[in-house]
Amino acid sequence: MSLPIQKSQKQGRTFRLTAACVLLSMCLATPARVSADAGAVSRMSGEQAAKEISGSAIKSQVAATVSPYAPVLTTFNIEGKQLKALAYSADGTLLVQLMPIARAMGYTVEDQAGTGDLTLSKPRRVIKLTLYNSSYSVNGLTSSAKTPFVREGSTYVPLRQLATMSGYDIVLKGKNSYLLHSRPENELTISASGELAVTTEPYSFSIRYPVLSGSAHKEGIDKINHFLQNKAEGWKTQAEQELAQAWAAHPNKDKIIDYAHILPYGLQVEWTIAYNEKGLLSLYADTYQYMGESKQDKSIRYSWTFDLATGEELSLQQLAGNNPNYQTQINQYINLKIASGEAGPFAPLQFPGIETSSTGWYLLDGRIVVYVQQDAANFIHDGIFEIRIPVSRISGMEN
Numbered sequence: 360m361s362l363p364i365q366k367s368q369k370q371g372r373t374f375r376l377t378a379a380c381v382l383l384s385m386c387l388a389t390p391a392r393v394s395a396d397a398g399a400v401s402r403m404s405g406e407q408a409a410k411e412i413s414g415s416a417i418k419s420q421v422a423a424t425v426s427p428y429a430p431v432l433t434t435f436n437i438e439g440k441q442l443k444a445l446a447y448s449a450d451g452t453l454l455v456q457l458m459p460i461a462r463a464m465g466y467t468v469e470d471q472a473g474t475g476d477l478t479l480s481k482p483r484r485v486i487k488l489t490l491y492n493s494s495y496s497v498n499g500l501t502s503s504a505k506t507p508f509v510r511e512g513s514t515y516v517p518l519r520q521l522a523t524m525s526g527y528d529i530v531l532k533g534k535n536s537y538l539l540h541s542r543p544e545n546e547l548t549i550s551a552s553g554e555l556a557v558t559t560e561p562y563s564f565s566i567r568y569p570v571l572s573g574s575a576h577k578e579g580i581d582k583i584n585h586f587l588q589n590k591a592e593g594w595k596t597q598a599e600q601e602l603a604q605a606w607a608a609h610p611n612k613d614k615i616i617d618y619a620h621i622l623p624y625g626l627q628v629e630w631t632i633a634y635n636e637k638g639l640l641s642l643y644a645d646t647y648q649y650m651g652e653s654k655q656d657k658s659i660r661y662s663w664t665f666d667l668a669t670g671e672e673l674s675l676q677q678l679a680g681n682n683p684n685y686q687t688q689i690n691q692y693i694n695l696k697i698a699s700g701e702a703g704p705f706a707p708l709q710f711p712g713i714e715t716s717s718t719g720w721y722l723l724d725g726r727i728v729v730y731v732q733q734d735a736a737n738f739i740h741d742g743i744f745e746i747r748i749p750v751s752r753i754s755g756m757e758n
Contacts, residue, residue: 693729
């Protein structure tokens with residue numbers, strides 16, 4: 360779950376109105392992050408066994424069996440329900456017919472005729488999407504992916520995105536055959552806060568943050584909610600100050616009509632719930648601050664992993680079983696993958712080191728995902744480099 364480019368208070372204006380942000384939405388489209396695991400470069404995770412497939416495995420499977428943009432009748436087994444639906448590859452992403460897959464997942468699908476808006480509803484989850492728009496929302500928190508669209512009367516969506524938002528893993532069962540099974544998620548509802556808004560033009564923006572509820576661990580989730588609220592409010596305050604300074608310093612602002620529609624000013628925060636199982640919650644926020652042409656745009660990722668019972672943030676050393684050598688083992692593992700070429704073509708020449716200012720981590724599918732922050736000068740063009748590490752590599756625990 361992630362947050363889309365936010366609309367300003369001015370009717371009809373969004374950051375996507377600029378060419379730069381159109382390019383950004385293409386790059387942010389899930390799966391947009393580059394990940395590597397045991398030699399595979401992938402864009403999302405989901406592998407838990409030899410046949411558990413990641414975004415790259417879907418890509419390889421489709422590339423081997425389907426010519427680009429050619430729909431193929433594909434078998435899906437979803438919680439014991441077997442069905443067939445059309446699917447095809449588009450730029451390495453497997454897209455599937457929405458209606459049969461969503462209904463097999465237990466969703467009620469509401470299609471608001473003439474608007475392009477679709478709502479998928481079931482207990483604890485409401486997904487909203489719009490045709491030909493790359494923003495999706497889950498309980499008010501949204502993400503970006505390839506745009507859903509209609510082809511020969513059917514709406515198509517990325518399977519990986521739909522499965523991730525719905526709490527499902529994907530297992531490859533054979534040629535054009537997939538098993539989708541739900542994850543054992545925590546008894547927890549995650550929804551969006553109210554807006555934190557700045558209404559000053561031309562740098563108006565609004566952001567939201569996750570709010571946890573529905574858990575027996577009330578003290579723990581209250582503590583986490585307070586933490587996330589403070590983070591979001593801090594970003595809002597800082598962005599408002601920096602954007603005001605950048606706009607005030609622009610030498611030609613008085614000569615430009617509706618300047619922010621051309622080169623935007625504002626803040627976007629996109630949240631992703633990466634892991635929500637076994638009493639742990641791991642999430643991250645990608646922040647994008649647009650500075651017009653006054654200063655360099657910037658992108659920073661923040662990530663945290665919490666114990667829901669206590670509300671405490673867990674350290675990487677704790678997840679490594681308090682192994683005193685965890686940093687050395689992580690650094691060696693990643694640098695070996697980079698040196699061997701297994702980390703993929705977008706890997707840095709050398710890993711800067713875990714728990715430095717340019718790196719971070721989160722949990723995904725029971726593995727540790729280490730990432731390197733994007734280059735501020737190229738964040739529109741470059742994805743974030745990620746590499747997955749089995750917990751057993753640094754803790755001696757069986758993964």
